[in-house]
Every structure is written in structure tokens, then in C-alpha cells.
Amino acid sequence: MFDSLNQFTTLIILGILAIIVEIILGAATGFELLIIGIVFIIGGGIGMLTGSMMGAVSTIIVLILGYVFFGRKMIKQALHVTTSKTNIDSIIGKQGMVVEPINPDVPGQIKYEGEIWRAEADKVIAKGKKIKIISVSGVTLKVE
Numbered sequence: 001m002f003d004s005l006n007q008f009t010t011l012i013i014l015g016i017l018a019i020i021v022e023i024i025l026g027a028a029t030g031f032e033l034l035i036i037g038i039v040f041i042i043g044g045g046i047g048m049l050t051g052s053m054m055g056a057v058s059t060i061i062v063l064i065l066g067y068v069f070f071g072r073k074m075i076k077q078a079l080h081v082t083t084s085k086t087n088i089d090s091i092i093g094k095q096g097m098v099v100e101p102i103n104p105d106v107p108g109q110i111k112y113e114g115e116i117w118r119a120e121a122d123k124v125i126a127k128g129k130k131i132k133i134i135s136v137s138g139v140t141l142k143v144e
Helices: 004-025 032-050 053-079
Strands: 095-100 108-112 113-119 130-135 142-144
Touching: 004 032, 004 053, 004 142, 053 113, 095 113, 108 142
Parallel strands: 113 142
Antiparallel strands: 095 108, 095 130, 108 113, 130 142
């Protein structure tokens, strides 16, 4: 009985170690180690309850196969993050209107396609003047 208990405890410890490694890696493995760890803990627990190593191993195999063939795709889709480019560089060369005066040492504001942007320039540009966007740095536009 002690040998069986030790084998099941080993399965549970392996599961806990897999979860710890997943936490350390920061989900870099796509939660694979977390799932494997949980499966080993469940398998070890089933083995302890039934006293059967065959039951523990069978549980692990069934759960892993279920995950590989069914759960993995669902988890990957749920974790997939789509990113879309804002293509901010596409506004370079476009024209806007000054809504707050721009001085070389004091940024002002411009309006481009209905949005207000912080703007800098090498010369004074008065309110109401048309400008041309020449570059983008963070949330600040360089204009002339």
C-alpha cells in the first residue's frame, strides 16, 4: 500500500511541478504545462482513491488525449490575440487645421479628420492655419 501511495504522490508532485514551471515561464508554452499538471494531479488523485496505478495512468491518458483532440483547439482559439496595425504613418503628408497656436518651444494642437492631436513645429503657426503633417512621434505630430 505504501508503494502505491508513493507512486500516486509522485504523479501529483509531477503535476504541481509542471504548474510551477508554467507559472515561471509566464504561459510561454500556451498553458500546455498547466493542463498537463492538472491532468497529472487528477490522475494521481484518482489513483489514490481507487488504489489502482492502472486507473491513474488510464485517467491521465484519456484526459491528455481528450485535451489534444478537443480542448487544445478551443484553448488556442480563446488565447489567440489578434492585433491590427493602426498604420499611423499613413497620416504623414496629410493636412490639418491648427486649433491651438503652435510655437517652437510650446506645443499646440491640430485637428485632423475630426481628431485633436498634440503638435510641434519649428516655427510659430497661428490658430486657424492649415498645416502639413511631416512625422509622428508617440502621440505628437511634427507639422509645418
